[in-house]
Amino acid sequence: MSFELNKEQVKARFLDPADNFREKIFSLEVRHDPLTGWASLIYSGMGYPPMNKPYMEELRKGSDTCPFCPGNIEKATPRFPEDIISGGNIRVNEAVVLPNIRPYSQYSGVVLLSKSHFIGLDEFTPGLVTDAFTAAQSFARQVVKHDPKACNLSIGWNYMAPAGATLSHPHIQVNLGIYPVPAQKSVGDPSEKYYREHGTNFWEELIDKEKKLDERYVGTIGSTCFLVSFAPLSRLFDLLAVFPGKSCFLDLDNADLRDLSTGLIRAFKDLREHGFYSFNLAVRSAPDCSEHFFCHARIISRFTFLSPGTCDRSFMEVLDNQMFSRISPEEVCRSLKKYF
Numbered sequence: 001m002s003f004e005l006n007k008e009q010v011k012a013r014f015l016d017p018a019d020n021f022r023e024k025i026f027s028l029e030v031r032h033d034p035l036t037g038w039a040s041l042i043y044s045g046m047g048y049p050p051m052n053k054p055y056m057e058e059l060r061k062g063s064d065t066c067p068f069c070p071g072n073i074e075k076a077t078p079r080f081p082e083d084i085i086s087g088g089n090i091r092v093n094e095a096v097v098l099p100n101i102r103p104y105s106q107y108s109g110v111v112l113l114s115k116s117h118f119i120g121l122d123e124f125t126p127g128l129v130t131d132a133f134t135a136a137q138s139f140a141r142q143v144v145k146h147d148p149k150a151c152n153l154s155i156g157w158n159y160m161a162p163a164g165a166t167l168s169h170p171h172i173q174v175n176l177g178i179y180p181v182p183a184q185k186s187v188g189d190p191s192e193k194y195y196r197e198h199g200t201n202f203w204e205e206l207i208d209k210e211k212k213l214d215e216r217y218v219g220t221i222g223s224t225c226f227l228v229s230f231a232p233l234s235r236l237f238d239l240l241a242v243f244p245g246k247s248c249f250l251d252l253d254n255a256d257l258r259d260l261s262t263g264l265i266r267a268f269k270d271l272r273e274h275g276f277y278s279f280n281l282a283v284r285s286a287p288d289c290s291e292h293f294f295c296h297a298r299i300i301s302r303f304t305f306l307s308p309g310t311c312d313r314s315f316m317e318v319l320d321n322q323m324f325s326r327i328s329p330e331e332v333c334r335s336l337k338k339y340f
Helices: 056-060 126-146 182-198 202-213 254-273 329-337
Strands: 007-016 022-032 039-043 090-092 095-099 107-112 152-159 171-177 217-221 224-228 238-242 278-284 296-302 323-325
Touching: 090 126, 095 126, 107 126, 126 152, 126 171, 126 254, 182 202, 182 278, 202 217, 202 224, 202 238, 217 254, 217 329, 224 254, 224 329, 238 254, 238 329, 254 296, 254 329
Parallel strands: 039 323
Antiparallel strands: 007 022, 022 039, 090 095, 095 107, 107 171, 152 171, 152 278, 217 224, 224 238, 238 296, 278 296
């Protein structure tokens, strides 16, 4: 094993006005991601904050102005040119792939998961999510066939407003282009460097190590491995779904997509248990087959708290790239394991 999962304790001192200004010591832990070096601060004893929740019944109501609702989709959403996608869009059962009217890349698609305007976290099914990923994969394959240079793939899911979704109607975004997104390079480049220097795949070693430690290893569905991140990128929840032996999203078969979806449904149960109703998901994929990288998905919780709804991101995350978590990854893993 060519890397260590190291933790360092840091102590801060202050005089507490709630205790007659006696000196108090606040402990936190510094962790660095073993691949990228990202730093995360792990707070102790903070627990889950009082979260703001929307009025769900209002969100459930469809809208005459929602372009993704039945009756609007045919007249209010764009279509792909025939030379890119034959027929203008892609359909897999209820899932539909449409062009993003505000493109984020040269080939930018939106995958609608369902005809329903709102789906609660406890209402998703493995079939519904699998169809969406299958449609996204079909779109990516057709784009790469049309333009082989557009092989850098980014898949993202903003679920609900705290995660950046402008519409409650559930949808996933799929972008392809010549250049990879920065986050793909931030994990792809060090993965390649690690393989070059050590002759082994970092992700394979990570899975083996986490299984042996059994502190952040959640479980395996099919061949898809679920791990809580050692150095989280979220204040409360950061889960990885890793596909061993497969570096590109286009290499995943139907069983892989079903296993991913099944794991996500179980993760949604844990999110619901702790009062979450919003998340971000991203898929990291190499542009082609490679020995140094494993394709993986990452899901983090998003939330607002206090009043009138404070964002869960501050200058630390947005500008300093300094992540911190109120809950230890090991505690998150213990909670998740109930559902795996």
